[in-house]
Amino acid sequence: MKVRISDAYTNQEIFTYSINLGSANHHLLDQDYFEEAWTNAVKDKLVNQDRREEYKFEIVIEQNQGTH
Structure with a gap:
């Protein structure tokens, strides 16, 4: 999953992180x-x-960008 961090006032993106916290035991x-x-x-x-x-x-x- 990716998380974008932005400035709350200007909406300028600071960075987007790919986060992997996989857990089969809980949501x-x-x-x-x-x-x-x-x-x-x-x-x-x-x-x-x-x-x-x-x-x-x-x-x-x-969004997956595949062709059908």
């Missing part, structure tokens, strides 16, 4: 993916860790 919430993306963005120094409210998170839905 993961979008928030689980957002938390992992946030942790990565802080580690990569792409965001200010003290200002999480200034960012928004979205699940990126990818």
Whole structure:
């Protein structure tokens, strides 16, 4: 699953992460993916860790582009 992090005020994309939290035992919430993306963005120094409210998170839905 991909998570896009954007500036909440300008909508400018900061980064899109591919997140793999596969679990056959329980259903993961979008928030689980957002938390992992946030942790990565802080580690990569792409965001200010003290200002999480200034960012928004979205699940990126990818469309398969096959021909039939």
